[in-house]
Amino acid sequence: NAGVTQTPKFQVLKTGQSMTLQCAQDMNHNSMYWYRQDPGMGLRLIYYSASEGTTDKGEVPNGYNVSRLNKREFSLRLESAAPSQTSVYFCASSEAGRKNEKLFFGSGTQLSVL
Amino acid sequence: GNSVTQMEGPVTLSEEAFLTINCTYTATGYPSLFWYVQYPGEGLQLLLKATKADDKGSNKGFEATYRKETTSFHLEKGSVQVSDSAVYFCALRPDSSYKLIFGSGTRLLVRP
Numbered sequence: 001n002a003g004v005t006q007t008p009k010f011q012v013l014k015t016g017q018s019m020t021l022q023c024a025q026d027m028n029h030n031s032m033y034w035y036r037q038d039p040g041m042g043l044r045l046i047y048y049s050a051s052e053g054t055t056d057k058g059e060v061p062n063g064y065n066v067s068r069l070n071k072r073e074f075s076l077r078l079e080s081a082a083p084s085q086t087s088v089y090f091c092a093s094s095e096a097g098r099k100n101e102k103l104f105f106g107s108g109t110q111l112s113v114l
Numbered sequence: 115g116n117s118v119t120q121m122e123g124p125v126t127l128s129e130e131a132f133l134t135i136n137c138t139y140t141a142t143g144y145p146s147l148f149w150y151v152q153y154p155g156e157g158l159q160l161l162l163k164a165t166k167a168d169d170k171g172s173n174k175g176f177e178a179t180y181r182k183e184t185t186s187f188h189l190e191k192g193s194v195q196v197s198d199s200a201v202y203f204c205a206l207r208p209d210s211s212y213k214l215i216f217g218s219g220t221r222l223l224v225r226p
Binding site: 033043044045056059090092102108 | 118150157163213216217219
């Protein structure tokens with residue numbers, strides 16, 4: 001049971017470099033999310049996709065772009081990485097985005113920007 | 115606005131001790147409330163949830179009751195084990211929203 005798969009697990013970038021974090025789910029879920037986790041701040045929503053073909057900004061979207069490539073895949077792109085984007089990034093999915101649904105999380109990508 | 119406040123950690127307990135992790139929230143309407151757990155090196159997993167006032171969520175010996183009068187959703191366990199060592203996140207999902215809003219997390223360390 002793969003669930004939510006994120007790649008890569010670790011990445012080190014230099015300031016100004018770009019990269020794309022990949023996420024795929026095999027549960028036929030409609031909704032997908034990108035969160036970042038920083039010490040003492042819990043998880044904050046970057047972007048979400050309620051369904052294939054739609055994306056919306058979360059709490060902290062600046063410096064990021066997303067693509068919902070198809071129902072399975074939701075990628076997060078950093079066009080010009082900054083040290084403030086050093087964080088652990090989690091992708092998540094849920095069946096339909098209903099209020100009482102649980103989210104399924106990937107195992108995370110640890111990103112360091114030097 | 116909507117927010118979640120959790121007690122700061124770390125919380126250090128001996129095995130078989132009683133656990134309480136406090137969580138209070140601010141929200142309009144009737145949010146759903148959740149506890150997620152993160153084991154070292156892993157993503158978050160749902161531990162339990164409650165969707166309306168006075169509901170009690172429970173799983174793996176953990177319980178939490180949705181208290182609207184005190185806007186709280188405290189996590190409790192009667193007897194913790196070393197394997198319960200993890201970070202625990204309280205979260206809420208407001209009415210008509212896709213956003214799951216997390217507290218800052220509480221690290222629990224259980225010693226043998």
